[in-house]
Amino acid sequence: MSKKIYLDYAATTPVDKEVLQEMLPYFSQNFGNAMSIHSFGQTALQAMDEARKNVADFFGCSPAEIIFTSGATESNNLSVKGVLKSYCAQKNRDFIKPHIITSLFEHHCVLDSFRAVEREGLAEVTYIRPDRNGLIKISDIEKALRANTILLSIMYVNNEIGTVQPIEKIGKLVKKINAAREENSFPLVFHTDATQAINYFDCNVSKLGVDLLSMSAHKIYGPKGVGALYIRKGTPIKKIQEGGDQEYKMRAGTHNVTGIVGLGKAIELVKKNKEKDSKKITALRDYLIEKVLKEVPKAKLNGSKIKRSPNNANFSFDSVEGEGLLLSLDINQIACSTGSACSSGALSPSHVLLSIGLRPEEAHGSLRLTIGKFTTKAEINMVVKKLKEITERLRKISGTVLKEYYSKK
Ligand SMILES: Cc1ncc(COP(=O)(O)O)c(C=O)c1O
Structure with a gap:
């Protein structure tokens, strides 16, 4: 790519x-x-x-x-x-x-x-x-x-x-x-x-x-x-x-x-193009949400599906660490953001996700994808394809790491 x-x-x-x-x-x-x-x-x-x-x-x-x-x-x-x-x-x-x-x-x-x-x-x-x-x-x-x-x-x-x-x-x-x-x-x-x-x-x-x-x-x-x-x-x-x-x-x-x-x-x-842009971006967001929930195993949407900004999709992926996901996507030329922020050298889970009742590990496994007026459907397809591959790989690694960890105990 x-x-x-x-x-x-x-x-x-x-x-x-x-x-x-x-x-x-x-x-x-x-x-x-x-x-x-x-x-x-x-x-x-x-x-x-x-x-x-x-x-x-x-x-x-x-x-x-x-x-x-x-x-x-x-x-x-x-x-x-x-x-x-x-x-x-x-x-x-x-x-x-x-x-x-x-x-x-x-x-x-x-x-x-x-x-x-x-x-x-x-x-x-x-x-x-x-x-x-x-x-x-x-x-x-x-x-x-x-x-x-x-x-x-x-x-x-x-x-x-x-x-x-x-x-x-x-x-x-x-x-x-x-x-x-x-x-x-x-x-x-x-x-x-x-x-x-x-x-x-x-x-x-x-x-x-x-x-x-x-x-x-x-x-x-x-x-x-x-x-x-x-x-x-x-x-x-x-x-x-x-x-x-x-x-x-x-x-x-x-x-x-x-x-x-x-x-x-x-x-x-914004005033001139609001209606047109909103319509296009909402359709892309709905397509993205639907595709991720259908094709990426153990994905969950964070926040109301209805009272939601046209450009925002925020997911938690069970047993996946958000930073790892973000970096792997970046290597694949895809830029987005995660719900963990680096403060004082440690990763702290997003205060937003914690405030709506997510557990810290759920917040750590989150990803925010936000669409804009230059986003295309082909890009969304590519992102979902990569998300599928990367989450699968990361889950395997985290499974192996945990197995190794417990076998040494
Ligand atoms: C809701 C909200 N408030 C405030 C800010 C800060 O804006 P600025 O970068 O212009 O200081 C941001 C930017 O991330 C934001 O999203």
């Missing part, structure tokens, strides 16, 4: 050719700093305004409600820490320690932001466990809410198992809670990490009822190192980084103009 197969679109996507074309003039030709008064600066500012308008159009909000960041990690950190900072900065109030809520299977940049503020003693945190299908129950959120809950952060689409959360329903609940709160009291702020949702789902912020929404360009065929945060007008949030007055004084630092131009073009293309 000569051509490489990429099935890791949830990790990152290639920059679309049209996006690249749009970006190119802003490297060396229109290279101005968007904060400069002269014409170089004004050209950059104009391009950025255009991009901001595209992003705002996509989310159905005003351009003044969009700020550009370095990616979803920053947008998420700013959301969690910025809301808390705003609460702590309130004057004329007897300080009551705030309560904040998130889920156990958020991306680490959300989860660890919550853990950090909890460790620092700034807030009490409730971590909601998703169910076995990888879905958050509204009733669990209702149970967790307190009079002093000021922030709720639930991701739109999970990055590992692709399950889709009921953001619109949660938004309605938040609205009800806020309507019952005393006037001038700190509201319950609703944040969603929509990084994996942009390509396929409705992200109209009014419809969703969110106050804050994070996204990243490199998941939507845009460049790495740039993202955005939607901040509903009036949301209590403070900047967490000191410096210049960029981004309505919410995010200091020279603008990544080239990246922002790329983000603006990428989101315009």
